[in-house]
Amino acid sequence: MSGVLVIAEQRRGELRPVSLELIGAARGLRSAADPVAVALLGAEPSAHVAAVSIAGVDEIIAVPLGVAEFEPDVFEDAVAALIAARAPSVVLVAHSVDSFGYAPALAARLQLGFATDVFKVERVDGALVATRGGYGQKVHVEVDFPGRATVLLALRPNVFKAPDAAVAGAAVAGAADSRRPPVTAFEPPAAASRTMGGRFVELSSADDIDMASAEFILSIGRGIGEESKVAQFRELADAVGATLGCSRPVADAGWLPKSRQVGQSGKTASACKLYIAMGVSGAIQHLAGMKHVGTIVAVNSDAEASIFGVAKYGIVGDVFEIAEELRRHFGGTP
Numbered sequence: 001m002s003g004v005l006v007i008a009e010q011r012r013g014e015l016r017p018v019s020l021e022l023i024g025a026a027r028g029l030r031s032a033a034d035p036v037a038v039a040l041l042g043a044e045p046s047a048h049v050a051a052v053s054i055a056g057v058d059e060i061i062a063v064p065l066g067v068a069e070f071e072p073d074v075f076e077d078a079v080a081a082l083i084a085a086r087a088p089s090v091v092l093v094a095h096s097v098d099s100f101g102y103a104p105a106l107a108a109r110l111q112l113g114f115a116t117d118v119f120k121v122e123r124v125d126g127a128l129v130a131t132r133g134g135y136g137q138k139v140h141v142e143v144d145f146p147g148r149a150t151v152l153l154a155l156r157p158n159v160f161k162a163p164d165a166a167v168a169g170a171a172v173a174g175a176a177d178s179r180r181p182p183v184t185a186f187e188p189p190a191a192a193s194r195t196m197g198g199r200f201v202e203l204s205s206a207d208d209i210d211m212a213s214a215e216f217i218l219s220i221g222r223g224i225g226e227e228s229k230v231a232q233f234r235e236l237a238d239a240v241g242a243t244l245g246c247s248r249p250v251a252d253a254g255w256l257p258k259s260r261q262v263g264q265s266g267k268t269a270s271a272c273k274l275y276i277a278m279g280v281s282g283a284i285q286h287l288a289g290m291k292h293v294g295t296i297v298a299v300n301s302d303a304e305a306s307i308f309g310v311a312k313y314g315i316v317g318d319v320f321e322i323a324e325e326l327r328r329h330f331g332g333t334p
Contacts, residue, residue: 003035005088007079008052009098010040011070015048018094018155020162025121025155026092027056027163029128034089037061039186041078043068046183053180054163060183067193072101077191080106085186088150090128095154107152113145116154158212158268161292209259211245211267216274219245219262221286223279223300223319227255233278236323239330242276245269247286263289279319282307 004026008019019038026036035058040048045062052060063082067074079102083091093099095117107114113128120131127144130153134141145151211217218237220230230250237244244260251261262269263286269275273294280286280298282305290296290310298311299322308314315322 002033002087002089003037003058004029004090004092005082005086006036006038007091007093007099008038008040008048009094009096010042010048011098013042013044013047015051016094016096017162018096018157019052020054021157021160022092022094022155023052023054023057024162025160026090028160029090029121029123030056030058035059037086037088038181039063039079039082041065041075049183056163057181060181061186062183063186063188065188066190070098070101071193071195072098072105073193073195074191076102076106076109078188080110081188082186083110083112083150091150091152093152093154095156099154103152103154110150111148113148113151114153115143115145115151117156118153119156119159121153121155158270159291161270209243209257211243211260211262211269213271214243214245214269215271216240216242217245217262217269217272218242218276218278219247219280220250220256220278221247221280222249222253223281223302224250225279227253229320230255232327233323236327239327242274247280247283262286269293277307277311278323280307281305282310 006022006026009016023036023038030036036056037059038052038057039061040052041063042065045064049060061082063078065074065078093103115130115132117132118130122129128151130143131140132143218233218240220233224230224233234244245262246256246260248261248263250256251258261267268289268291270292272292275290275293275295276297276299278299280300281302287306287310296311297313298307299315299317299319300307301316301318303316
């Protein structure tokens with residue numbers, strides 16, 4: 001196989017959404033010479049076959065493991081064996097805490113081309129090129145891999161668009177469908193784990209908002225001036241039924257939690273249909289988080305602000321005056 005191998009990720013028996021994003025990225029590299037295979041590793045890999053039976057997936061590989069939870073040594077040995085057997089040209093994993101446990105060691109062990117935190121991948125004149133941030137996300141770095149037969153890439157979550165639907169819709173788990181990709185079993189070598197799990201502890205968060213799934217976002221930038229102004233935009237977001245987001249300067253200043261940050265070093269508004277940016281200049285890092293947004297409305301007093309270059313609708317004016325008009329319209333203020 002000279003193709004693209006996606007290592008799906010699951011946690012506590014649930015397929016993580018980033019797995020579908022990896023498939024979306026793989027489909028962009030897919031060709032007759034580079035079919036896409038999705039590997040399901042876990043105690044019961046067959047449980048997730050329906051979820052990854054998506055147009056553009058040419059094969060599903062079920063890899064049963066003798067562990068209930070993620071074990072880095074077991075995963076490393078299983079993926080190493082799979083790469084040796086299939087010889088893919090590209091292997092895609094999530095840029096996640098699980099992958100950090102085995103992907104770097106695997107790349108060193110097999111002498112693979114390797115890049116992490118990748119937010120763009122393409123073929124240029126037949127050569128694979130991955131783009132990631134550098135110098136604290138201040139620049140974009142293009143990485144190529146001369147002389148490497150197989151390249152392992154860890155892709156940033158919430159950047160690549162997940163496919164819309166399964167091949168056979170909601171009933172894909174039922175009767176056989178000719179459009180479903182074939183499922184192949186792969187028996188990995190026996191591997192002993194060097195870790196012992198106790199119990200799973202979900203990390204708590206002071207603000208557990210999921211910006212990636214928000215469909216309507218009202219985002220604020222440093223153009224609002226000071227922290228005391230945040231409250232009125234929070235009230236406005238509530239009044240119009242939006243989720244309050246922010247640019248990096250607002251999060252870095254501590255005016256809003258990092259979980260609210262939209263951008264290259266924050267969250268990607270992957271499900272957002274309407275994005276209202278108020279006082280956001282539109283730095284390239286912030287614009288990277290808006291690549292999948294359907295409609296962008298920008299409000300800024302600076303007519304030359306970069307945000308207007310991507311906005312469908314733009315208003316050059318005072319953000320506080322516009323906010324007050326919105327509040328009056330939606331909140332009934334006289």
